[in-house]
Amino acid sequence: MPESTHPATEPRVRREVVSFVRRSTRMRPQQLRAWERLRHAYVIEVPRRASSTSVATGHRLDLAGAFGRTAPLIVEIGSGTGESLVAMAAARADANVLAFEVYLPGIARTVSRLHEEQIGNVRLVQADAVAGLTQLLGPSSITELWTFFPDPWPKARHHKRRLVDTAFADLVATGLKSGGSWRLATDWADYADQIRAVLDPHPAFESAAGAPDGWAERLADRPLTRFEQRGLDAGRTVRDLHYRRAC
Numbered sequence: 001m002p003e004s005t006h007p008a009t010e011p012r013v014r015r016e017v018v019s020f021v022r023r024s025t026r027m028r029p030q031q032l033r034a035w036e037r038l039r040h041a042y043v044i045e046v047p048r049r050a051s052s053t054s055v056a057t058g059h060r061l062d063l064a065g066a067f068g069r070t071a072p073l074i075v076e077i078g079s080g081t082g083e084s085l086v087a088m089a090a091a092r093a094d095a096n097v098l099a100f101e102v103y104l105p106g107i108a109r110t111v112s113r114l115h116e117e118q119i120g121n122v123r124l125v126q127a128d129a130v131a132g133l134t135q136l137l138g139p140s141s142i143t144e145l146w147t148f149f150p151d152p153w154p155k156a157r158h159h160k161r162r163l164v165d166t167a168f169a170d171l172v173a174t175g176l177k178s179g180g181s182w183r184l185a186t187d188w189a190d191y192a193d194q195i196r197a198v199l200d201p202h203p204a205f206e207s208a209a210g211a212p213d214g215w216a217e218r219l220a221d222r223p224l225t226r227f228e229q230r231g232l233d234a235g236r237t238v239r240d241l242h243y244r245r246a247c
């Protein structure tokens, strides 16, 4: 065989398919100062495996230590700038609310909002929620999970990047307590249909929509976020979904 003409290279590290875009972490100086001052009160640091959104294998969160108490756990995935998180956590003072978000300036904005509103029952982890659920939380530890306006990845060739698929549903099923709720919302009709196609037949979930057509009522105190408004402005219909972990 002829010798390869290609130069010797390091073996390539295969990049996983993730549900988010790696965006700039740049913040304005004022934002950065607030972030440095406030982050320690709200953000839980975790050991990493490789990237800044990964989590070291086998690292479990000490939730009682992080929140300073034991309480039912609500998890939000993709909290963005905290528009839903801050208002909804404020209305659930008896719960510990943990958010996974990858976008650092969004986390910084959330932390500022939490400080302004003097909300003490929220902690954030900068991590891919898939790694967060896999490593950081034990089985049957979550009472309620929120996934509001997950990145839609509208192009067909990007659908594989959508967060909610069967593998992710299996992960959520492991983390949710029996009878625990998974509430979702999206303004992308085909993503809403995809979620139905995954969760309606999933053996670990039953519909808690309460309506014969399978779509849930909007959660009364879920605020109208910038993402939702953008969808409405574009003429899209917002769908709420609600499932329960079957016993």
Ligand SMILES: C[S@@+](CC[C@H](N)C(=O)[O-])C[C@H]1O[C@@H](n2cnc3c(N)ncnc32)[C@H](O)[C@@H]1O
Binding pocket: 019, 020, 077, 078, 079, 080, 081, 083, 084, 100, 101, 102, 103, 106, 127, 128, 129, 130, 147, 148, 149, 150, 151, 152, 163, 225, 226, 227, 228
């Ligand atoms: C379209 S935004 C919606 C934000 C917020 N839920 C709202 O309704 O305003 C989706 C958010 O999910 C985050 N995200 C996407 N995939 C994620 C993942 N695997 N783990 C954590 N956050 C993720 C993105 O960084 C982004 O901030």
